[in-house]
Amino acid sequence: xxxxxxxxxxxxxxxxxxxxxxxxxxxxxxxxxxxxxxxxxxxxxxxxxxxxxxxxxxxxxxxxxxxxxxxxxxxxxxxxxxxxxxxxxxxxxxxxxxxxxxxxxxxxxxxxxxxxxxxxxxxxxxxxxxxxxxxxxxxxxxxxxxxxxxxxxxxxxxxxxxxxxxxxxxxxxxxxxxxxxxxxxxxxxxxxxxxxxxxxxxxxxxxxxxxxxxxxxxxxxxxxxxxxxxxxxxxxxxxxxxxxxxxxxxxxxxxxxxxxxxxxxxxxxxxx
Numbered sequence: 001x002x003x004x005x006x007x008x009x010x011x012x013x014x015x016x017x018x019x020x021x022x023x024x025x026x027x028x029x030x031x032x033x034x035x036x037x038x039x040x041x042x043x044x045x046x047x048x049x050x051x052x053x054x055x056x057x058x059x060x061x062x063x064x065x066x067x068x069x070x071x072x073x074x075x076x077x078x079x080x081x082x083x084x085x086x087x088x089x090x091x092x093x094x095x096x097x098x099x100x101x102x103x104x105x106x107x108x109x110x111x112x113x114x115x116x117x118x119x120x121x122x123x124x125x126x127x128x129x130x131x132x133x134x135x136x137x138x139x140x141x142x143x144x145x146x147x148x149x150x151x152x153x154x155x156x157x158x159x160x161x162x163x164x165x166x167x168x169x170x171x172x173x174x175x176x177x178x179x180x181x182x183x184x185x186x187x188x189x190x191x192x193x194x195x196x197x198x199x200x201x202x203x204x205x206x207x208x209x210x211x212x213x214x215x216x217x218x219x220x221x222x223x224x225x226x227x228x229x230x231x232x233x234x235x236x237x238x239x240x241x242x243x244x245x246x247x248x249x250x251x252x253x254x255x256x257x258x259x260x261x262x263x264x265x266x267x268x269x270x271x272x
Contacts (some may be wrong), residue, residue, distance in 0.1 A: 005078040009085065015077055017107050018101045019089055021057055025132075025161045032104045034160040036170070037118030040114060042098045043068065051103040058083045058097045104160050106133035110151065110178050110186055114193055117148040122194060122265055123219040125151040127183055127233045129254060130224065132157050136167025136257030140223060143171035145262030150175055151219070153183030153233070187221070187236040195219050199229050201240035201263050202251050212241040222254050222261075 011020050021027055022035050033053065036045045040062070046068040047050060054077035056071070062080065069076060083097040114121070129135045135157055142150050145249045152159055159168070159177055168175075180186040187197045195217040200209075214220075221237055223229035228251070234240065243252065244261050251257070 005080045007059075007080045009081070011085075011089070015054065015080065016056070018053070019099060019241065021170075022162060023197040025158075028106070028162075029158050029160065030134060032189045033101055035128060035162045035163055036100045036102060036165055037098065037162065038166060039098050040236045041166060041168075041170040042100045044173050045100055045102055045230055046072065048170075048173035050105060050173055053101040053103060054079060054101040055098070056081060056086065057099065058086065060100055072228055086153075087184065088188075089156055102248065107179050108149070108176050110189055113149040114190075115194075119217060120269065121217040122147050122193065122214070122262070122269075123149050123151060124258065124262070125153065125183060125187065125197075125219055125221045126156050126219060126223075126254075127229050128224040128227060129156045129222075131161035132161040134168045134225070134254050135159050136164035136169075136172070137253070138258050139164070139177075139213070141255050141258040141262060143175050144170075145259065145266055147262060150178050151178045151180055151183065151186055153186075153224055154181050155183075155230070175188075182219055184232050184236045187219070187233065190219050191236075193217075196239075198220060198236040198261075199223075199234050199237040199240040200257050201229055201234060201244075202242050202245075203240075205240070207239070207241050208244045209241045209261055209264050212264075213237065214268045218265070220258075220261050220265070222258055225254060 018033055028034055036042050051074055055080045059080050086097045125144050126138055159172055165172055190197055197219045198212050200220045
């Protein structure tokens with residue numbers, strides 16, 4: 001359900017405040033909202049169960065997205081603007097010019113994720129990821145390789161920052177996210193529930209990823225490229241495994257590392 005499209009020539013309306021403040025993303029987090037950008041991401045938002053506040057788009061996209069907008073249960077404000085005006089928001093040329101504001105949903109608890117996930121469970125966790133783009137890439141790979149949830153530690157950026165949502169390509173709308181105040185405690189809780197915690201760590205005492213067992217309930221823990229997994233989080237894991245690489249290469253981007261580990265988990269489970 002949508003209201004009548006409102007053609008705008010400036011961003012002065014109070015309802016457009018989230019778009020004017022796109023670069024002040026922590027303010028959005030405090031307000032419980034996020035900005036989605038790009039055709040694919042906005043389309044996936046419209047197809048999701050997330051609540052949507054408004055969309056801002058060039059007129060040519062109204063007909064294309066009309067059926068999705070009309071199928072929504074809530075009243076969505078629709079603002080139409082010329083692409084050149086939209087580009088003043090981002091400061092660069094936007095290929096498609098689609099934006100939307102959604103509401104951050106209530107996050108599930110770790111206990112709820114465990115209760116609603118099928119065995120053998122495959123979870124992922126992030127420690128110290130300050131880059132929103134890298135966190136979004138991790139979300140995307142978790143969705144691609146059948147992870148049932150992503151646990152985001154207290155030292156990570158928010159997965160609902162605009163750049164994280166964009167880098168996830170909208171897969172964050174289908175991936176359960178658990179934001180924890182203590183990743184160490186979350187891993188301890190998982191281990192008490194029989195979930196094996198495996199650290200993706202470049203210095204794993206000779207054990208490589210193919211030698212770790214992913215066939216049972218497990219959670220793969222990823223750290224930042226700069227500092228890796230913190231000592232406390234590493235100590236909270238059952239074991240560590242590394243991706244074999246030449247000595248001239250220190251580490252992979254966290255998204256690439258996640259693809260390798262989660263692919264291996266899927267490979268092992270397919271052969272069960």
